Amino acid sequence: MKTLPHVLAALTAAVAAALVSQTANAAVLPDYQTQSSWFTAGADAVAAKVAQARNTGSTKNVILFVGDGMGVSTLTAARIYQGQAAGHTGEENRLSFETFPYSALSKTYSVNQQTPDSAPTMTAMVTGVKTEDGMLSVSSDSIRGNCLSSKGNELKTALELAEDLGKSTGIISTARLTHATPAATYAHTPERNWEADSNMTTEAINNGCHDIAYQLVMDAPGNGLEVALGGGRSYFLPNTVTDGEGATGRRADGNDLTAAWTENYSNAAYVWNQEQFDAVDTTTTDHLLGLFQSSHMQYEADRADDVGGEPSLAEMTSKAIDLLAKNDQGYFLMVEGGRIDHAHHAGNASRALQDTVALSDAVKAAMDKVDLSDTLIIVTADHSHTFTIAGYPARGNPILGLVHAPEDTTIAQDPTLANDGLPYTTLGYANGPGAKNGARADLSAVDTTDVEFLQQAQVPLSSETHAAEDVAIYATGPGAYLFQGSVEQNVIFHVMNQAAALGGTKY
Amino acid sequence: MTLSPAHTWRNLATLFKAGALFGLFSANAFAAVAAKADSPICPAATLNGSQHFGVQYQLSGAQHGTLQLLRRQAQTAYFNPGNGVGEWWNFSVAEHPSFIRVFAKQQRRIDYYMGDLRTLNIHVSQPEIESFAAAHLRSQLRHKGAGSCADSQVYEGDYQQVHYRLLWSDSLQLPLQLTTEHKGQIKQWQASKIMPAREVDMLLSRWQQFADTDYADIGDNETDPFLAQMINQGFIEHSEHAVYNSNGQPMSGQHIH
Numbered sequence: 026m027k028t029l030p031h032v033l034a035a036l037t038a039a040v041a042a043a044l045v046s047q048t049a050n051a052a053v054l055p056d057y058q059t060q061s062s063w064f065t066a067g068a069d070a071v072a073a074k075v076a077q078a079r080n081t082g083s084t085k086n087v088i089l090f091v092g093d094g095m096g097v098s099t100l101t102a103a104r105i106y107q108g109q110a111a112g113h114t115g116e117e118n119r120l121s122f123e124t125f126p127y128s129a130l131s132k133t134y135s136v137n138q139q140t141p142d143s144a145p146t147m148t149a150m151v152t153g154v155k156t157e158d159g160m161l162s163v164s165s166d167s168i169r170g171n172c173l174s175s176k177g178n179e180l181k182t183a184l185e186l187a188e189d190l191g192k193s194t195g196i197i198s199t200a201r202l203t204h205a206t207p208a209a210t211y212a213h214t215p216e217r218n219w220e221a222d223s224n225m226t227t228e229a230i231n232n233g234c235h236d237i238a239y240q241l242v243m244d245a246p247g248n249g250l251e252v253a254l255g256g257g258r259s260y261f262l263p264n265t266v267t268d269g270e271g272a273t274g275r276r277a278d279g280n281d282l283t284a285a286w287t288e289n290y291s292n293a294a295y296v297w298n299q300e301q302f303d304a305v306d307t308t309t310t311d312h313l314l315g316l317f318q319s320s321h322m323q324y325e326a327d328r329a330d331d332v333g334g335e336p337s338l339a340e341m342t343s344k345a346i347d348l349l350a351k352n353d354q355g356y357f358l359m360v361e362g363g364r365i366d367h368a369h370h371a372g373n374a375s376r377a378l379q380d381t382v383a384l385s386d387a388v389k390a391a392m393d394k395v396d397l398s399d400t401l402i403i404v405t406a407d408h409s410h411t412f413t414i415a416g417y418p419a420r421g422n423p424i425l426g427l428v429h430a431p432e433d434t435t436i437a438q439d440p441t442l443a444n445d446g447l448p449y450t451t452l453g454y455a456n457g458p459g460a461k462n463g464a465r466a467d468l469s470a471v472d473t474t475d476v477e478f479l480q481q482a483q484v485p486l487s488s489e490t491h492a493a494e495d496v497a498i499y500a501t502g503p504g505a506y507l508f509q510g511s512v513e514q515n516v517i518f519h520v521m522n523q524a525a526a527l528g529g530t531k532y
Numbered sequence: 533m534t535l536s537p538a539h540t541w542r543n544l545a546t547l548f549k550a551g552a553l554f555g556l557f558s559a560n561a562f563a564a565v566a567a568k569a570d571s572p573i574c575p576a577a578t579l580n581g582s583q584h585f586g587v588q589y590q591l592s593g594a595q596h597g598t599l600q601l602l603r604r605q606a607q608t609a610y611f612n613p614g615n616g617v618g619e620w621w622n623f624s625v626a627e628h629p630s631f632i633r634v635f636a637k638q639q640r641r642i643d644y645y646m647g648d649l650r651t652l653n654i655h656v657s658q659p660e661i662e663s664f665a666a667a668h669l670r671s672q673l674r675h676k677g678a679g680s681c682a683d684s685q686v687y688e689g690d691y692q693q694v695h696y697r698l699l700w701s702d703s704l705q706l707p708l709q710l711t712t713e714h715k716g717q718i719k720q721w722q723a724s725k726i727m728p729a730r731e732v733d734m735l736l737s738r739w740q741q742f743a744d745t746d747y748a749d750i751g752d753n754e755t756d757p758f759l760a761q762m763i764n765q766g767f768i769e770h771s772e773h774a775v776y777n778s779n780g781q782p783m784s785g786q787h788i789h
Contacts, residue, residue: 477650
């Protein structure tokens, strides 16, 4: 209580200072400075911040967007890519969620690794507890790949807490629904690769661990998830079944979990292609399972060429919200752009950026649907990649192109040359398949903006790796103000828990 | 899909870095070894038009080795029994072929989906894969008449500075014998065994049981020793599309020599 007058005084002073800042600046700064569009835009941004009221109330709904592998450099490059695709220079563009009022940096290390994988990072986000690599929503007291050790170490997730409160829940991913990020919301396992029973060890089966796909359908919390849309169909089908796109199931236990979904729930639907997805009536459907690929869904760049047709991440998000919003108690929805990570692993920046833009579009679709007075939206990443934006390219230089320096008011026609006499791209990787043993390739006659182009890399690895630097968190809606500064990744759970009163902890 | 013979050759070369198919068509490092005089085995008439069989090829010359071509309808696989490495294509959906790399000694598979193949810039032609990469070549050579086997034809000629002599089976739509000569160096592939359908099924069924990993997931499995080896020590996809390490040796298997 003693600090209150001081805080109030400070706030009052800040507001007053901001309100008069332009006037004050006008008195001490020259007109060419204060009338600069940069200056006025910056001043407007601060004024908007000052005028913004914190929404400290409870939120009914929570939507957590995760861009797998979507580090800060990916966001920067994607915003430029999107802006240039719209005919602009690009740098000034903003992805949909970059307009959110609150942000923070998230420290992603896991209990045992400086650079994590998606399993412990998503576990941290949805349980509030960091764990070891490869484990999903079990504590680090477990031993990876050992079922027995995980018994009694299961960590309750935000999705499960939401179910307990009678909220509706959903997961969406362009990766397999059994992949680490979506799986951490509903499954508990000491081995992320136990996606189907055929992937499990004898020890795991004998000690009663269930595979991840089985947990999604048969061990679901509460009254079961209302929405599950993504890839991974083969993990839900018996190995005697060939699906509609010619792929074989991989379950050895004979369970058809797609059939179980429709049998277990009332008003349930299972769809596997765009046409079926489009035909789903959310007013009459209460449990929707969509599995659009035997494994991961297509990259956004390839989606139009899919055999059966796939909905976009934005389309899935929009339909999911329509269905989930029928519940007056609210909902918890997790949406993952799962293939940003895969494109980076392949050293293929173009596909990574296109999938990042697709995630931005999905966030935009959500913003168009929800009421931000009762919905907390969080956008973050689980980890970063060794992706860099380098050189001194001119403003508006194609982000996927070779570095061309500014030249007067234009862009130099000839590319900038490195010490080896060769041009280089703005985007690159510290390691990965784009590296070569020996001399670097001459890119002078190469179309580096082609979607198939693999950026050059320094260290030759067959698969580009994750990186350990912090990732960004963007938030809007009730409780979003709690994201400030640099936080541990597991704080994300606690903000959701606080804002939505999930009951995991009292603050 | 791009029909590019160069890509096809390079793709087939994933089985051997320094020998076999890669060497056959690069034709620049062969020892001057005369072709074997043995006649190729002739397919039985019952195989005419069959899409379910295998052919074992024997390579003679500077590189010695064995390569099996397995065919089961829209599926074609190339397998090197020496190092246990295979490549398995499925053209059931012709515009979206699936591709699997087989590592028999480790009993592991890497599965590639459409997006994976595109990110790796792997474009193949179904006719080239199914013809031992000889479909386009045959069209470049002169027809010399009937061959020594029933339903076989002889073609000969020069293509890209290499002299070819091809004994082509009309019934299998595959070479029975393929001899190359470049700067006096001779190399020969010869069908040495026709593999029955049951043998093909046995191999493919066995591979189907191997532990599989999506190519896209390799990067998330650095703790798996087999995959870590791929990530850190070889499996250079981008520049050469090859299952070999940076020293040019086939990964985790004996060399073809």
